[in-house]
Amino acid sequence: MSMRSGIELHTKQLGAMAPSGFFFALHIRFALPLLHHQSFPQEWADKYTEEVYALRDPIIAWGFSEVGSKRWSEITIPDPFDIFGQAAEHGMIYGLAVSCGHMKSRTIASAARADREFTDDEITEFARLIQMLHDITEPPKSLTDAQIEALRLIAEGDRHAAAAAKLNISESALKARLTSARNSLLARTTAEAIQRARDYRLL
Numbered sequence: 001m002s003m004r005s006g007i008e009l010h011t012k013q014l015g016a017m018a019p020s021g022f023f024f025a026l027h028i029r030f031a032l033p034l035l036h037h038q039s040f041p042q043e044w045a046d047k048y049t050e051e052v053y054a055l056r057d058p059i060i061a062w063g064f065s066e067v068g069s070k071r072w073s074e075i076t077i078p079d080p081f082d083i084f085g086q087a088a089e090h091g092m093i094y095g096l097a098v099s100c101g102h103m104k105s106r107t108i109a110s111a112a113r114a115d116r117e118f119t120d121d122e123i124t125e126f127a128r129l130i131q132m133l134h135d136i137t138e139p140p141k142s143l144t145d146a147q148i149e150a151l152r153l154i155a156e157g158d159r160h161a162a163a164a165a166k167l168n169i170s171e172s173a174l175k176a177r178l179t180s181a182r183n184s185l186l187a188r189t190t191a192e193a194i195q196r197a198r199d200y201r202l203l
Contacts, residue, residue, distance in 0.1 A: 006136050010129050011037055017126055018111035020092045024130060026137050027105045030199055035137055035186055040112070044090040056081050063099035063108030069127045070097050071117055072110075087112065094118065098127045100134050107134040140184045143202050147184065150177035151203055155194045 014022050023038035038045060047053075054060055058077040062070065065077075072084060072095035079085075087095075092112035101107045109130045111118070118126070143151070153163035164174040178190050185200075187193035197203035 007035070007133065010133050014109075014111070014126065014129055015039055017122060018113065020090075020112040020114050022109065022111035024107065024109035024133065026107045026133055027101065027139055028108065029105055029139075032199070033107075034139055034196070040092065041090045044087060044092070047086070051081075053081065053083055057083055059095075059097045059110050060108060062097060064103070064106060067099045067101070069099075069123050071095065071123070072097065072112075073117065096123050096126060098123075098130045100127075100131050105139065137186060139186075139196075139200055140202070143181060143184060143197065146177050147181040148197075148203060150174055151181050151190070151194050151197055154178065154190055155203065 014024070018039070021038070021040035023036070023040065025033035025036040027034035040048075058075050058079045059072070061077050062075050075097065087093075091114045093114050094117045095110055095112040096118045098109045099106065107130060109126070111126055149167060150163065153166060154160075158166065160171050160174055164171045167174065178193070181197070182188070182190060182193045185193045185196045187196055194203065
């Protein structure tokens with residue numbers, strides 16, 4: 001199974017467990033996740049973004065202070081903006097939170113439902129799937145010299161033909177190096193790969 005298909009499979013399984021939606025932010029570094037996904041009601045997602053609730057959310061604060069899993073009802077961090085109360089108005093009444101990984105590459109996830117608390121078994125399974133996503137998307141410790149050379153030239157403004165000429169390789173070989181770099185960095189575009197390589201101090 002490829003990394004992409006593994007991510008898609010685990011994401012689908014997580015969705016089946018969270019009737020009112022879920023989110024994950026994988027490998028949060030320098031305040032940004034390597035990969036993220038959310039399926040909460042759009043109206044709530046829009047409000048959450050507009051009000052910058054990520055900076056005030058007790059779930060996020062808990063996720064950076066502890067590792068493990070908890071029901072929302074067990075999180076005792078103050079909620080002065082009543083984020084839990086506002087979420088309940090959108091059908092997210094009961095929830096769970098999961099946090100794993102090193103502080104410098106933390107993964108935080110959450111799931112919600114409207115009808116009842118999540119069972120211990122459901123929390124355990126959700127946490128297992130999040131840990132698997134965390135593990136399979138572990139950022140690379142390094143890139144190959146060939147990948148770094150290709151990304152650096154594009155970052156400096158060279159077009160594919162010019163970069164290939166400087167490296168004395170074919171344009172198709174250059175594109176293959178860029179593709180492998182994107183795959184290593186879980187990036188959809190070369191520009192995104194360049195930014196992630198810089199963020200991870202690989203470039």
